[in-house]
Amino acid sequence: MKVAILGMGSVGKGVASVLSSKDLGVMVTGVADSRSGLIDPDGINIGALLATKRSTGLCGSAGITAMDVVRGAPYDILIEVTPTDAVSGEPALTHIRTALTMGRHVVTSNKGPIVHALHALRSLAASKGTSIRYEATVAGAIPIMHTLADGLAGNEVLALYGVLNGTCNYILTRMAAEGLTYEQALLEAREMGYAEADPTYDVKGIDAAIKLVILANTIWGTSSCLKDVEVRGIDLVTLDALQLAEDQGCTIRLIAEADPSNRILRVSPRILRSRHPLVTEGTLNAITLVTDLAGEITLMGKGAGSVETASAIIGDLLAIRSRYGRCD
Amino acid sequence: MKLEMRDAPGQLVAALKPISDLGGNIIAVIHQRDPGSRSEVLGVQIVLDLPQDRLSDLTDLIRSQGVNILRVNEERLLCTRAVIMIGHLIHTDLGGTVDAIDRTGFAEVTGLTIRMPAIDQRSSARFTIRSVNREHMEDAIAILRTVAREKGLLMIEPMGVSQ
Numbered sequence: 436m437k438v439a440i441l442g443m444g445s446v447g448k449g450v451a452s453v454l455s456s457k458d459l460g461v462m463v464t465g466v467a468d469s470r471s472g473l474i475d476p477d478g479i480n481i482g483a484l485l486a487t488k489r490s491t492g493l494c495g496s497a498g499i500t501a502m503d504v505v506r507g508a509p510y511d512i513l514i515e516v517t518p519t520d521a522v523s524g525e526p527a528l529t530h531i532r533t534a535l536t537m538g539r540h541v542v543t544s545n546k547g548p549i550v551h552a553l554h555a556l557r558s559l560a561a562s563k564g565t566s567i568r569y570e571a572t573v574a575g576a577i578p579i580m581h582t583l584a585d586g587l588a589g590n591e592v593l594a595l596y597g598v599l600n601g602t603c604n605y606i607l608t609r610m611a612a613e614g615l616t617y618e619q620a621l622l623e624a625r626e627m628g629y630a631e632a633d634p635t636y637d638v639k640g641i642d643a644a645i646k647l648v649i650l651a652n653t654i655w656g657t658s659s660c661l662k663d664v665e666v667r668g669i670d671l672v673t674l675d676a677l678q679l680a681e682d683q684g685c686t687i688r689l690i691a692e693a694d695p696s697n698r699i700l701r702v703s704p705r706i707l708r709s710r711h712p713l714v715t716e717g718t719l720n721a722i723t724l725v726t727d728l729a730g731e732i733t734l735m736g737k738g739a740g741s742v743e744t745a746s747a748i749i750g751d752l753l754a755i756r757s758r759y760g761r762c763d
Numbered sequence: 764m765k766l767e768m769r770d771a772p773g774q775l776v777a778a779l780k781p782i783s784d785l786g787g788n789i790i791a792v793i794h795q796r797d798p799g800s801r802s803e804v805l806g807v808q809i810v811l812d813l814p815q816d817r818l819s820d821l822t823d824l825i826r827s828q829g830v831n832i833l834r835v836n837e838e839r840l841l842c843t844r845a846v847i848m849i850g851h852l853i854h855t856d857l858g859g860t861v862d863a864i865d866r867t868g869f870a871e872v873t874g875l876t877i878r879m880p881a882i883d884q885r886s887s888a889r890f891t892i893r894s895v896n897r898e899h900m901e902d903a904i905a906i907l908r909t910v911a912r913e914k915g916l917l918m919i920e921p922m923g924v925s926q
């Protein structure tokens with residue numbers, strides 16, 4: 436099976452190094468970053484690729500663009516791991532549409548195209564006999580999409596609750612554990628590399644809301660968008676409030692909630708018993724699904740990280756291989 | 764619940780002890796000496812807070828003490844939730860916020876703890892709300908949600924009123 440990888444950042448490098456260190460029968464024939472690209476039908480040497488990227492900042496030749504790789508490399512599956520643009524979904528949307536139109540499968544960790552155009556991309560894929568999978572867009576390593584599609588296949592999902600943003604969870608955990616103010620905990624999250632220089636997307640609940648929309652549209656076939664979500668972040672949560680919750684054996688977490696029968700789609704800080712299954716520590720994510728047959732199922736795991744996110748992408752690659760046959 | 768017991772020493776204790784043994788919380792004990800009733804029988808009304816699943820254990824235990832239970836009124840079982848509000852609580856008429864719940868008639872604010880840092884900084888308050896049942900609790904929280912939005916306060920709701 437041959438793949439092309441667009442994006443050589445944290446996730447792209449994680450995928451490449453796992454594919455080279457594990458014998459999964461997957462060959463990389465094309466790669467691109469923002470300024471260069473590389474195509475080799477016989478398979479790219481990953482060790483050399485990562486070394487070049489590290490020393491020059493480029494993964495290939497400056498004359499080769501991501502679209503050149505999409506159109507010209509011989510691959511079965513396109514791995515789209517460029518940065519998320521939540522407003523337009525681009526340039527990933529164009530990369531993905533082009534690959535699907537060419538009859539190739541797509542696996543992505545990029546939330547932009549999925550939050551915008553999930554159903555359109557799925558029908559495009561269906562019309563071409565291919566597929567698009569996006570396990571890595573929500574809750575990193577947690578196999579939520581596989582669980583929904585396979586393990587819980589005969590269930591009706593009635594509602595879902597999730598801790599979908601590791602940065603917010605880290606900040607709240609540290610405020611509660613160490614008595615830090617919001618500002619101090621945010622600073623610490625930045626130093627640890629858990630928060631971006633501009634943390635707005637995370638702390639205002641927007642990132643969690645995007646993931647909630649992806650989950651809801653996947654589960655219920657809806658076409659919700661970001662503006663349908665009632666969003667409150669954690670940026671106004673005080674240490675006093677956390678202590679008031681703790682006085683009663685509770686704590687505060689940013690919870691994403693979808694409950695279609697009550698028309699609820701919201702992200703907000705909530706009071707939970709300290710031993711509630713969704714009270715996870717640090718950057719851990721968790722999702723509870725409320726279903727008609729299985730009852731409540733809670734999954735917990737790492738929501739981000741290079742190799743952790745690669746785990747979700749590789750799960751999708753191998754699922755496509757077992758479903759569509761060994762494409763080589 | 765309404766209990767009937769002999770007016771003898773130890774009877775009231777016998778009726779109340781199982782409540783705390785089962786992790787319940789006694790909210791009120793009301794003695795009613797009904798003039799028309801037999802003088803040696805004392806009517807006592809107990810308002811208590813107890814997990815739903817322990818109720819039958821409790822009535823069994825009380826009966827085994829020889830106390831007669833006249834009526835168990837589940838409407839009396841109160842639902843309690845805490846809600847946290849953050850913002851300029853005092854300057855946005857805290858009393859009015861409390862009133863919005865109290866005047867419903869089906870729910871009331873039974874506890875209020877405020878933490879105020881320096882003046883003109885946002886304060887945080889925990890409102891303890893009681894209602895006779897879950898539907899009323901949901902209604903009370905919905906009212907507070909509207910008040911919070913109008914006053915520009917951040918309201919932190921409990922996770923699932925039914926949990």
Ligand SMILES: NC(=O)c1ccc[n+]([C@@H]2O[C@H](COP(=O)([O-])OP(=O)(O)OC[C@H]3O[C@@H](n4cnc5c(N)ncnc54)[C@H](OP(=O)(O)O)[C@@H]3O)[C@@H](O)[C@H]2O)c1
Pocket residue numbers: 441442443444445446447467468469470492501516517518519526544545546571572575738739740741744
């Ligand atoms: N990191 C995680 O743990 C995680 C978890 C789940 C999902 N995600 C999602 O996965 C995606 C990748 O995340 P990341 O952390 O790997 O990001 P990153 O470290 O910022 O890397 C992004 C990569 O994409 C490349 N790129 C940017 N624009 C491009 C373009 N137009 N064409 C081709 N390549 C382009 C960048 O090139 P240069 O190297 O030249 O700058 C870089 O190599 C994002 O959509 C993110 O939201 C990440």
